[in-house]
Amino acid sequence: MSRRAFLILLVAFWAPLAVAQNVPRPGAKDLCPVCGMLVSKYPNWVAVVTWKDGHAHFFDGAKDMFKFLHDLPKYAPNHRKEDITGIYVTDFYNLERIDARKAVFVTGSDVLGPMGHELVPLASQVDATDFSKDHKGKRTLRFEQVTPDLPVALDSGKF
Secondary structure, eight states, X not given: OXXXXXXXXXXXXXXXXXHHHTSOOOOTTOBOTTTOOBGGGOGGGOEEEEETTSOEEEESSHHHHHHHHHTHHHHOTTOOXXXXXXXXXXXXXXXXXXXXXXXXXXXXXXXXXXXXXXXXXXXXXXXXXXXXXXXXXXXXXEGGGOOTHHHHHHHTTXX
16 A cells, blocks of 8 residues: 555544544533433434534434524524534444534434434445444435424434
């Protein structure tokens, strides 16, 4: 392997981990602004939205994070989408925080999150395909494909 190829591989492997290390972690008393659950009780499902002012909102899953993002006036009236500096979810397989805008989400699987049916975040399409095969996933979506009605429909078991 050439030195250049090795460096590219090294950066590709470590860059997502470096980003994840800078993502704030929920404290013991942080509540999901959508459902009111204690977020730290569910570390495998944590999602985070960070803001220019240094504030962070924590969620007990991607589903509630999307509800929040689709209705900021309701859940965060003093914040604007333009002030978001990061949106992160916890990858199902490696349990690291990843950029939600680059993640792939699977719905309709046999894996349930803290609030039931969930948008299960995965780092790549390959992982999403494997996950769907192993856990009977019904749909695979990119961040921008998650419509406002989808997280609500998941609460009713509709995928």
